[in-house]
Amino acid sequence: MNSHLPVTLLTGFLGSGKTTLLNRLLCDLQRPAVLINEFGATPLDQALIQQRNIPLMTLSGGCLCCQVKDSLIPILKNIYMAWQRAENPAFDQLIIECSGVVSPESVLRILLHERWLSSRYRVRTVITTVAIPWAMEQLQCFAEVRSQLNWADTVVLTQGDLASPDQQAELQTHLQAHYPAVPHLEAIQGDVDVKTLLNPLVLFRSMPSGPDPADHPFRSVSLQIGPNLSLASLQAALTAILARFGTGIVRMKGIVPDTDTQTDWVIQAVHGHLYPPTRLPRHVGSPRVGLLVIITAGNAQPLADALMALLGNQLTPTVLRVH
Ligand SMILES: [Zn+2]
Numbered sequence: 001m002n003s004h005l006p007v008t009l010l011t012g013f014l015g016s017g018k019t020t021l022l023n024r025l026l027c028d029l030q031r032p033a034v035l036i037n038e039f040g041a042t043p044l045d046q047a048l049i050q051q052r053n054i055p056l057m058t059l060s061g062g063c064l065c066c067q068v069k070d071s072l073i074p075i076l077k078n079i080y081m082a083w084q085r086a087e088n089p090a091f092d093q094l095i096i097e098c099s100g101v102v103s104p105e106s107v108l109r110i111l112l113h114e115r116w117l118s119s120r121y122r123v124r125t126v127i128t129t130v131a132i133p134w135a136m137e138q139l140q141c142f143a144e145v146r147s148q149l150n151w152a153d154t155v156v157l158t159q160g161d162l163a164s165p166d167q168q169a170e171l172q173t174h175l176q177a178h179y180p181a182v183p184h185l186e187a188i189q190g191d192v193d194v195k196t197l198l199n200p201l202v203l204f205r206s207m208p209s210g211p212d213p214a215d216h217p218f219r220s221v222s223l224q225i226g227p228n229l230s231l232a233s234l235q236a237a238l239t240a241i242l243a244r245f246g247t248g249i250v251r252m253k254g255i256v257p258d259t260d261t262q263t264d265w266v267i268q269a270v271h272g273h274l275y276p277p278t279r280l281p282r283h284v285g286s287p288r289v290g291l292l293v294i295i296t297a298g299n300a301q302p303l304a305d306a307l308m309a310l311l312g313n314q315l316t317p318t319v320l321r322v323h
Pocket of ligand 1: 063064065066067101102103216
């Protein structure tokens with residue numbers, strides 16, 4: 001058996017379509033294991049993974065490149081040892097979905113420099129998702145987005161259907177000017193050429209050096225939503241919140257169970273833009289209460305206060321966590 005476990009890093013800013021891409025990858029891969037890192041304190045992504053019979057681990061409540069970095073080494077060691085020891089391992093590769101605010105060099109530094117891990121894992125590729133409509137603004141505002149592009153082996157462009165021709169052209173010009181050697185492909189309605197994506201021609205990988213990136217400016221608010229709140233009332237409250245805080249709300253993601261129809265509603269907003277809710281079939285592991293995570297650029301307390309003023313009487317107790 002090969003002694004190196006291949007690992008794919010999936011990065012991309014908040015709301016750029018990493019989970020959608022992960023679901024697409026999982027359709028084609030035979031035996032992957034998945035490690036999901038979420039910035040918000042309440043893990044949601046695992047409920048959005050369509051493939052149910054794969055080894056799946058989560059690290060939530062902080063970012064892999066800083067707050068929960070110390071947990072990464074022991075987790076990776078355990079995953080490797082489980083792979084080595086099993087006679088018929090349940091997985092033959094690992095995919096790490098990084099939180100949307102990760103600066104990937106910190107994770108690469110662990111995989112490529114940590115003495116024990118570096119001789120046991122092989123970095124297969126680094127894939128970075130970029131949402132076309134908001135990319136140029138986010139590149140200017142957030143060092144994390146620049147870092148994610150700097151370390152990409154392949155860039156996957158998403159949400160082209162929401163982008164104007166100008167936004168498309170501006171991003172293409174930027175990528176050609178700054179990352180001419182990095183291939184980029186566009187996901188069309190979530191679909192992408194997985195073979196090309198997982199087998200990039202990486203001739204040379206620069207080694208991360210220098211200090212870890214500075215602290216992220218992001219904070220999150222997580223809340224549980226009681227069963228007495230209708231989807232329409234929640235939508236109205238979120239629309240009001242988005243109108244007030246605008247692009248200060250970088251990402252909003254939630255799952256609201258609908259007990260009558262045995263489906264869940266998935267709520268999403270990116271860069272101040274609220275998407276229509278989509279339905280998700282219920283499965284084992286679906287949350288029984290409504291969960292919502294909102295990530296802000298900067299202090300989240302004013303947003304938490306505004307939410308409590310709008311929804312406080314309709315949330316279950318012990319609802320709100322700000323971090
Ligand atoms: Zn971090």
